[in-house]
């Protein structure tokens with residue numbers, strides 16, 4: 001398991017997508033839009049699956065990781081991504 005390192009310089013709102021931190025990005029399955037973590041985190045939340053709920057289905061699931069499902073701003077498809085369990 002890789003630990004989520006708090007990345008620096010991920011706050012650029014420009015057009016260029018950095019190739020470094022691919023683990024920090026989410027890709028829409030509908031339109032292939034690429035969201036850096038900060039952009040994905042700002043999308044509207046559709047559903048949150050709590051870590052305890054996932055742990056019932058997936059063995060060795062870390063207790064501090066849940067899954068957030070958010071709506072793509074371009075095509076409206078749902079994008080699921082692991083999200084640390086932190087109060088927003």
Ligand SMILES: [Zn+2]
Pocket residue numbers: 028029030031032033072073074075076077
């Ligand atoms: Zn999309």
